[in-house]
Amino acid sequence: MEIAKGHAPGQALRHARHLLECGQMPPVGLVNPLVAQSWQRSLGAGLTPWRGDETPHLSAPQLSQAVERRRELVTRARPVMEYLHAQTRGSGSMVILADEHGVLLETLGDADFLNRAERVALRPGASWHESHRGTNAIGTALAEAAAVSVHGGEHFLDHNGFLTCAAAPVAGPDGQLLGVLDISGHRRSRHPHTAGLVSAAAHMIENRLFEARHEAALRLRLHPQPDGIGTLAEGLLAIGSDGRIIGANRAATVLLNLRHDQLGQVRLGQRLHVDLDRLLEWGHTHPGAPLLADAQGGQRLFLRVEPPPRRHSSTAMSASPRRDALSALDSGDETMALAIARARKVAGKAIPLLLLGESGVGKEVFAQAVHACGPRAKAPFVAVNCAALPEHLIEAELFGYAPGAFTGASKEGCPGRIRQAQGGTLFLDEIGDMPASLQSRLLRVLQDRQVVPLGGAKPVSVDFALIAATHQPLKQAMNQGRFRADLYYRLNGLTLSLPPLRHRSDLLTLAARLLDQIEPGGGLALSDQVAAAFAAHGWPGNIRQLANVLRTACALLEPGETRIRWRHLPDDLIEDLGQKPIAADTLTGDLRALSDSLMEQTVQACGGNMSQAAKRLGISRNTLYRRLRG
């Protein structure tokens, strides 16, 4: 740690000490700035190079209390200290663990290099705080919260000049300084690698503390290089069941630009572009394999995912089952859950599915999920919107045509959508709008499992699963003669009605899932007021409308903002929501009154606890007080 300008290193230090002993601080540059600052602090504490502040040794009960207070640190540090001791055996040095006050808790090693008085000073219970012993590696590492080496005359007290010491602080998983690890020996035994060894060992202890603290959580190991994972340079993250980062080691805080005081507040998605469900799935299906992810700052990091052990399945996250496309549509509504269960039973069987439901309830999404969960998943899913095509084109679109079959037809011909679905699933959307002339042709295809392209004589065999959908009451259309009865019965192997959004009991869960799809892991949520208004709204456009509203709202969020509030909603929706306020008996249609009333209700629900209510509402306590005062 010695530096010298115009002096040989030893000379510079001797000169600096001479000045110190004459009561002067040496000029800048004569000793390492860290040492100079520490000397300054030592003088400020009233010490002189000849006299420390010899605080009494802790008594045995006091020492056992101090050890008890740092039991976790001592337990995790001991094997690492033993390892260090093995590495330094025979070098005449000691491995020392001190607490955050500089009190020695444990020592290991050869004390032969010490005389009797010195042995007492390096026994557990002694304090090496800077204010007692001036500049020394343990005290100065604590004061600087950084790894420090102090050699010979750099020690403030003259009588410690025979020592060479290297120390590194040890922080807990929440960044709190817990203590310091040190190797001290006779100055003759100085070794250039000691400082690095101590720092690496302190990291090792920190990682052991981290793993012990977060053994039940989802943990991520990260590094810019795949080979860096598993080394002391790796970042460690612990993720809570709600997706928040609850623990990070020093390397992870640097890699993710994270402060320890942000732990528990920042969500993983705010630092890494990853989806929590996907991470968990990866961890289970690819144990040990690194996954590449982009950090917010643009850096690419390799992650190793360690899912929480299964025995801790009480947390929501670890309990989350691996989901396929159909169960991903189940967010808690009973009617949907029943539809999903029934669809799952017929997926892959030669039973046509007819999906009924208002526009935007997710019929096509449902059909895709049925396809994805069946044995035809690897073959195409082909959707045809029967209402969107002019009548004369539907025929060509569906059945295909031979080369030059009609004016404007391409020379190569066209296989048609039905043949494109070969082996997979044909989804006929808005089947209720299919012209009568085509209904009979479609019926023939379904009966014969053959297609005759327009202008072609030869029938072509086809094999596909059929799912049809309509927002029209198809049975009524059949009864009124607008839809062929025989086709109706061909289509409806199993009819499932998907509920409109206003009838779904899981609207808010669905909204939360949509938000997570829009910004995976971003921790976006509706404010309580908006959530309450959404839950009471009629949603004529169903999930399509909700998804669009949320997409726009997310685009309007300010950077760092995660709550969707009134100001993020389109004016026409706010009007609609205002016309249908929730709890109509207690509220007027006025939005201000609506939100005031919600605030009061929330305060009541929180038993008058304003902080809790403010947190739930996503506003500051001051705003809540101000609004309630009126």
Ligand SMILES: Nc1ncnc2c1ncn2[C@@H]1O[C@H](COP(=O)(O)OP(=O)(O)OP(=O)(O)O)[C@@H](O)[C@H]1O
């Ligand atoms: N479970 C869901 N999760 C996420 N988004 C969904 C879900 N269901 C539907 N959506 C979205 O809602 C929109 C409408 O879905 P879809 O096209 O499946 O509805 P539909 O009932 O077939 O509508 P239409 O009858 O008008 O064709 C799409 O943008 C889709 O992405």
